Amino acid sequence: MTNERTIPDRVDVVIFxxxxxxxxxxxxxxxxxYSTLLLEQSSLGQGQxxxxxxxxHRGTKYAFGKDVAQASMELLLAQEVWSRALHGADGPDLRRVAILSPTTVLWTSENFLSRFTGAVAAGVLKSGVKKLEGDARPAAFKGAPKGVGVWEIDEKVVDSSTLVRELARSARGPMANLALDARPRWATTGVLSWIDAAGRERATHTAAxxxxxxxxxxxxVASLSSAQAGxxxxxxxxxxxxxxxxxxxxxxxxxxxxxxIRELSDKPRLTVTSARDSDSFVWYLGGSLAEDGVSRDESAQIDAAKLAVRECLPWIDVTGATWATLRVDRAEGRTPTGKRPDTPIVSPIAAxxxxxxxxxxxxxxxPAAAGRVFDLIETAGIRPTGVIDADEPTLSPAPLPWKEGGVRWR
Ligand SMILES: Cc1cc2nc3c(=O)[nH]c(=O)nc-3n(C[C@H](O)[C@H](O)[C@H](O)COP(=O)(O)OP(=O)(O)OC[C@H]3O[C@@H](n4cnc5c(N)ncnc54)[C@H](O)[C@@H]3O)c2cc1C
Structure with a gap:
């Protein structure tokens, strides 16, 4: 619903x-x-x-990086916040989010160096990691040879679609779609304007x-920045x-x-998550495969994925599986080196x-990013004027990648 009634004349904060x-x-x-208005260009969660x-994550992938302590600390604190929200104890009520798995595993291939790497990684992580033997291992390791090491990590995997749905339900403020070329700008100080999905110019008074x-x-940032030419x-x-x-x-x-896990690398060779798909499963494959595969075309990337699955899980028969790829960018705040940041980034923009x-x-x-936003809004002296109570969320989650109509399976 993107009609007139969903756009308040005045709102404390507009979220894009x-x-x-x-x-x-x-x-x-x-x-x-605070009263909020959420403006979305497409469907909720579209993109990343x-x-x-x-x-x-609880920091596993950083086990060999030099910033283990800082990155892991942020992630460990975040885990507690998520845990309370998923149990409905505090935070947004996420009790209805589907938990796809209560834990993940870290596993190594058969050779000695790889086993050593896994043991070191598990040692660095210390708490929340335990070695799995025999029947305690997930079904995927039933046929694995003896030399394969498997550690359980205390990190949950959530279904992104129900997460987006429940987060959207957890607050009450209005939402609306804006045009693809919405050209948002500060019309004057305290008045934000944009083009809505129906092509009409809209405006609201807002503090932020x-x-x-x-x-x-x-x-x-370019469109709202006051730096004009720059x-x-x-x-x-x-x-x-x-x-x-x-x-x-x-x-x-x-x-x-x-x-x-690969030999002494802070990036996994392959990261696998799964979703039920009628009588079988879809495996969603990331890790180094996805990072190193950016320059490969679709067909070369599928070949690389088959090789990675063969090397990491040679005992699993994937004959008859069909494959597809998805290009997607991670968007991040800029770091001086261009490398991955370890923490959320919240940047005030001159506007x-x-x-x-x-x-x-x-x-x-x-949750940590949201906490920083709240601190900055409060520090800026913006005072809450009371939540606007809209109906149920008027926008829906985007489809999961493997449920997109246009996927070419081969
Ligand atoms: C393939 C992949 C796997 C990942 N796996 C993990 C993982 O397992 N664990 C983990 O912790 N992190 C993971 N990440 C990182 C994580 O997904 C992102 O850090 C996080 O989802 C970013 O959320 P966001 O809300 O900032 O951006 P997005 O999720 O990209 O949301 C942006 C929203 O803004 C909308 N939008 C875009 N342009 C406009 C505009 N001009 N005006 C208004 N709205 C607009 C979009 O439609 C979308 O709804 C992964 C990322 C990728 C890409």
Whole structure:
């Protein structure tokens, strides 16, 4: 619903983008009594959140990196927040989010160095990791040879579609679609204008704009920035993208959630998550396969995925499976080296009104990003005027990648 009634004349904060960052921020601000309006260009979570692997990381992938402590600490704190929300104890009520798996595994291939690597990684992680033997291992390891090491990690995997749906339901403020070329701008200080989905110019009085649009943040920063001629440069300075080429395999015999570890690398060779698909499973494959596969075309990437599955899980028969790929960019706040940030990034942008650009860096860190937004809004002296009570969310989650109509399985 994008009719006149959904756009209030005055609202404390306008949020652009309804992925995990925008939705968690909306909940956080409403809890403090702020009125919000969420403007979304497409469907909720389109882009990264719906396409994510849904792992609430506890720092595993950083086990060999130099910033183990800081990254792991942020992720561990975030785990507690997620846990309370998923149990309905505090935070947005996420009790109806489907937990695809209560844990993940870290596994190694048969050779000695790989086993050693797995043991070191498990040692670095210390708590929340235990070695699995025999029948305690997931079904995917039933046929694995003796030398394969499997450790269980205490990190949940959530279904991104129900997560987006429940986050959207957890707050009450209005939502509306805007046009693809919405040209949002600060018309004057305190008045934000944009083009709505029906092509009409709209405006609202607001104290702040919070940009949670993932890859869309760059153009929003350019359009809302007060730096006029230099606005593109401002946008380049704050945002970066890291492309991925994910692979989907339909027809897996069992589900699997975990990381296949390479020799002393802080990136897993393969990260597998799964979704039920009639009488079998879809495996969603990321990790180094997706990062290194950016320069490969679809067919070469599928060949690389087959090789990775053969090397990481040689005992699993995937004859008869069908394959497809998905290109998707991770959007992040810019780091001086262009590398992956370890924490959420929330950047104030010089503009005609308070404007914050937000990148959670990870799904798991969305609560931390929302907390930083709240702190900055409060510190800026913006006072809550009371939540606007709209009806049920008027926008729906985007489809999961393997349920998209246009996927070419081969
Ligand atoms: C393949 C993949 C796998 C991942 N796996 C994991 C994982 O397992 N665990 C983990 O912790 N993290 C993971 N991540 C990272 C995580 O998904 C992201 O950090 C997180 O989802 C980003 O959320 P977001 O809300 O900032 O952006 P997005 O989810 O991209 O949401 C942006 C929203 O803004 C909307 N939008 C875009 N442009 C505009 C505009 N101009 N105006 C208004 N709205 C706009 C979009 O339609 C969308 O709804 C993964 C990322 C990818 C790409």
């Amino acid at each position: 983008g309804g992925g995990v960052a925008g939705l968690w921020t909306r909940w956080r601000l409403e809890r403090a009594g 959140t719906i396409a994510s692997q849904g792992i609430l 704009a919070v940009l949670c649009a993932g890859v869309g943040n760059k153009s929003l 606005s593109d440069a401002v946008a380049r300075h704050v945002a970066q993208r890291r492309p991925l080429h994910m692979v989907m395999m339909r027809g897996a015999p069992c589900d699997l959630f975990g990381h296949c 005609g009104g308070h404007t914050l650009a937000v990148w959670p860096t990870k799904l798991a860190l969305a």
